[in-house]
Amino acid sequence: MLDRAASAGGGLRDEPGAAVPAIIELRDLGFEIAGRGLIGGIDLQVRAGRRLAIMGANGAGKSLLVRLMHGLLKPTTGEVLWRGRPLDRAARDRQAMVFQRPVLLRRSVTDNLRFALAVRGVDRAERAEKSLAALARARLSDLARQPARTLSGGEQQRLTVARALVGEPELVLLDEPTASLDPASTLAIETLITGARESGVAVVLVTHDAGQARRICDDIAFLHAGRLVEFGPTERVLGEPKSEAARAWIEGRLHLES
Numbered sequence: 343m344l345d346r347a348a349s350a351g352g353g354l355r356d357e358p359g360a361a362v363p364a365i366i367e368l369r370d371l372g373f374e375i376a377g378r379g380l381i382g383g384i385d386l387q388v389r390a391g392r393r394l395a396i397m398g399a400n401g402a403g404k405s406l407l408v409r410l411m412h413g414l415l416k417p418t419t420g421e422v423l424w425r426g427r428p429l430d431r432a433a434r435d436r437q438a439m440v441f442q443r444p445v446l447l448r449r450s451v452t453d454n455l456r457f458a459l460a461v462r463g464v465d466r467a468e469r470a471e472k473s474l475a476a477l478a479r480a481r482l483s484d485l486a487r488q489p490a491r492t493l494s495g496g497e498q499q500r501l502t503v504a505r506a507l508v509g510e511p512e513l514v515l516l517d518e519p520t521a522s523l524d525p526a527s528t529l530a531i532e533t534l535i536t537g538a539r540e541s542g543v544a545v546v547l548v549t550h551d552a553g554q555a556r557r558i559c560d561d562i563a564f565l566h567a568g569r570l571v572e573f574g575p576t577e578r579v580l581g582e583p584k585s586e587a588a589r590a591w592i593e594g595r596l597h598l599e600s
Contacts, residue, residue, distance in 0.1 A: 364389050365425055365512055365544055366411060372419035373410060381406055381568040384420070388513065393535070393545040395555040395576065398565035399591055404548045407565065408515045411546065412439045435462070438506035440516040444498035446490040451482055451501055454490050455508050462509040472508055479537060480504035481530055496527025503534050513544045520554065532558050552580055552592070564588045 364387035371384040381403045388394055388411075396404045409415045411422060413434045424433035447454050455473040464472065477483045480500045485493065490501060499519055506514050516535070520528040535545055535558050549555055555562055555576055562579040564572035566587035572579055583589045 367423040368411065368420065369423065370420035371410060371417050371422065373406060373415065374418045379568060384570050386563060386570060388544050388546060390544055391539060391542050392561065393539050393547065393559045395559035395562045396546060396548045396565065397550070397555065397562055402565040403568040404565055405517050408517055408546060408548055412437055412515055436512045438509065438511040438514045440502050440506050440514065440519050442518045442521050444502040446498060446501065449490060450487050451490050452477065452486045454501060454505055458505045458509055476504045476508040479534060496523045499523060500527060500530050503531050507534060507538050511543060513546065514538060515546045517548045556580065
């Protein structure tokens with residue numbers, strides 16, 4: 343998933359799944375505000391069907407990175423490529439994004455799913471079938487007619503993830519989707535993510551939870567001060583990190599970026 347990764351400690355090359363084509367690639371990606379560089383020099387490839395965890399201390403640039411990948415922000419330097427071409431609206435339509443806080447329509451649980459399918463041009467009969475299947479996978483079938491915004495926090499996030507996946511995207515980006523959720527909701531969301539991978543969907547997951555990364559992610563990209571300093575298979579990065587920043591974070595010595 344990674345061709346190159348620049349780090350303060352030297353170059354890094356670690357390419358699990360390299361035989362699988364990349365669907366999205368970041369080349370020398372950078373972003374700044376008012377002359378302050380927040381992210382810089384990021385080279386990364388996400389390959390079809392892989393699950394990548396983006397990890398690092400608060401302020402490292404994790405959420406910013408996934409927003410750049412989804413085209414919500416325009417990079418100051420470098421580029422985001424989708425299947426070798428500049429990221430555009432058509433490419434963004436092949437992605438789905440889930441934020442830490444659920445964003446739902448003022449409609450029923452089922453109608454949130456049907457609306458997402460309608461936007462993707464799915465015909466009415468197929469919308470009903472796909473919505474029922476998505477509700478079952480998210481363990482929300484009993485709440486199908488309930489107004490979505492009256493669900494509990496965990497139920498809302500399960501619906502948000504189910505809605506992101508119901509349109510069968512090629513890539514789903516999730517920004518700490520299980521933060522502050524109870525274990526049952528966390529498990530349900532992790533099950534949805536695992537099921538997505540089995541359907542061939544690539545996953546990029548921002549998480550602080552090393553246990554979660556071990557359970558559901560193939561690889562880890564570790565950010566420090568807006569730079570990609572560590573990349574590789576999950577067990578290797580968490581068990582034998584090469585960068586001092588990753589070692590410090592795993593050992594609890596690194597909390598907030600300066």
